[in-house]
Amino acid sequence: MKYVAAYALAVLGGKDHPTVEDLEHVLSSVGANFERSQAEVLIKALAGKAIHEVIAAAQTKMGSLPSGGAALPAAAAAPAAAAAPAAGKETKKVEKKEEKKEEEEVEVSLDLFGGGDEW
Secondary structure, eight states: OHHHHHHHHHHHTTOSSOOHHHHHHHHHHTTOOOOHHHHHHHHHHTTTOOHHHHHHHHHHHHHTSOOSOOOOOHHHHHHHHHHHHHHHHHHHHHHHHHHHHHHTOOOOOOOSSSOOSOO
16 A cells, blocks of 8 residues: 555656656655565556546445445344343443543643743
């Protein structure tokens, strides 16, 4: 993914078709490791293609993927429903503990310039 991100950054920087050297420059500027062979694979895969078209094509493919789980069968739903009341009691205990922690919070000064309360 870092090579794809570097490619996209190079395009945003004005390079219509970034080279391996462009990717190396972007990644080295942030101290990331660079493997020439991986960059070459990406450059070859995107040769002659506009990045915005590649992204648009990927978005249409992603839209066809299922994004949620299937409904539970009736046999599996019954045990889950029986466990629900017990889970409700447990969450109430956790919420009470969280409320106590919130009350104990200490006010912190966020003065960035060290001038104190001289506003």
